[in-house]
Amino acid sequence: MNSPYLCPNCKTNKTRFNIIEQHVKSVKLDPQTGSVIQEIDKLSLDPFHIPYKGPEYKVQCGACGLIEEEITFIKRAELQK
Incomplete structure (x- = not known):
């Protein structure tokens, strides 16, 4: 978050953003009800459960x-220079 941002959609906003922190929780669900059966620690995932590899946070204009x-916001700001 130490780079200038520019919204790639509206192309005018350079100052107002929401930073959305993503906290990953791996779970096993009941297939009939959808309720959580088990929360799984990332160190004990079974071979069929792929760990989350996405960003720690996202940005909202x-x-x-x-x-x-x-x-995406950083690259758009770089193009504007």
Whole structure:
């Protein structure tokens, strides 16, 4: 978050953003009810459960509401220079 942002959608917002922190929780669900049967620690995932590999946070434009990865906003700001 030490780079300038520019919204790639509205192309005007450079100052108002929401940072959305993503906290991953791996779970096993009941297939009939959808209720959580078990919360799984990331160190004890079984071979059929792929660990989350996405970003720690995403960015939302405070003007138009677009939600994307941070790099999208940074690259758009770099193109504007």
